[in-house]
Amino acid sequence: NVIGDVRGPEIRDRQQCPLVEAFVLETLRYISHTPLALHSTREATSIAGYHVEKNTSVLACFWNMHHGDSEWEDPFLFKPERFLQQDGSLKPASDPVRKSFLLFGTGRRSCPGEVFAKSRLYLFLSTLLQSFNVMEPEDHSLPEFDPREMDSGLIMQPKPFKIRFERRKQRF
Numbered sequence: 001n002v003i004g005d006v007r008g009p010e011i012r013d014r015q016q017c018p019l020v021e022a023f024v025l026e027t028l029r030y031i032s033h034t035p036l037a038l039h040s041t042r043e044a045t046s047i048a049g050y051h052v053e054k055n056t057s058v059l060a061c062f063w064n065m066h067h068g069d070s071e072w073e074d075p076f077l078f079k080p081e082r083f084l085q086q087d088g089s090l091k092p093a094s095d096p097v098r099k100s101f102l103l104f105g106t107g108r109r110s111c112p113g114e115v116f117a118k119s120r121l122y123l124f125l126s127t128l129l130q131s132f133n134v135m136e137p138e139d140h141s142l143p144e145f146d147p148r149e150m151d152s153g154l155i156m157q158p159k160p161f162k163i164r165f166e167r168r169k170q171r172f
Contacts, residue, residue: 005170009126011119017126018090022083024121028103030078031147033156035063039109062103067147071100076146132165 002016003009014021037060044054052058067075073082083098085091091098104114111117128134136142140162151157 003126003130005130005168009123009130011123013126014119014122015090017122018084018088019080020122020126020129021090022080024118024125025083025098025101026078026080028121029066029072029101031150031156031158032063032066032103034103034154035152035156036061036154037105060102060105065100065102076148078145130168131170132167135164135166137162137164 003013009017039058039060041052041054041056041058045052047058066072069075083091093099104111104117142163143159143161145158147156149159151159
């Protein structure tokens with residue numbers, strides 16, 4: 001509805017497509033592709049009341065951050081609307097829900113590629129949805145998608161599945 005079918009999606013369309021943005025954020029939260037991050041303290045510090053010496057390895061578990069009941073209602077349900085306000089706009093970065101999403105880290109140690117990654121995901125997804133209907137294959141049913149069943153490792157990966165793409169009529 002925002003872009004139409006006379007041109008492809010552009011970065012400037014992003015703010016007018018909050019559901020696509022919410023879908024991207026919920027996908028990243030739900031799957032937590034990189035479940036762990038390893039850091040080292042540069043100086044002695046305190047974390048949640050515990051003293052931590054300089055040069056101590058600290059393991060951040062993004063999986064638990066993104067699937068904990070205390071931060072996320074129904075954490076194993078895929079709900080892009082959790083990132084939307086009542087009026088359908090994207091919740092601001094200062095919203096507690098958005099602040100609980102830490103896949104790219106936070107502060108000085110946050111990933112420098114976050115802005116680029118999210119913009120590319122938006123362009124990829126919006127172009128895909130504009131160009132194709134995405135459907136269940138005619139000869140298979142889609143499996144239940146539960147991130148707890150993914151192949152774990154340094155990067156979480158879904159088990160193989162089939163999907164059908166049907167090209168939409170395009171004018172551009």
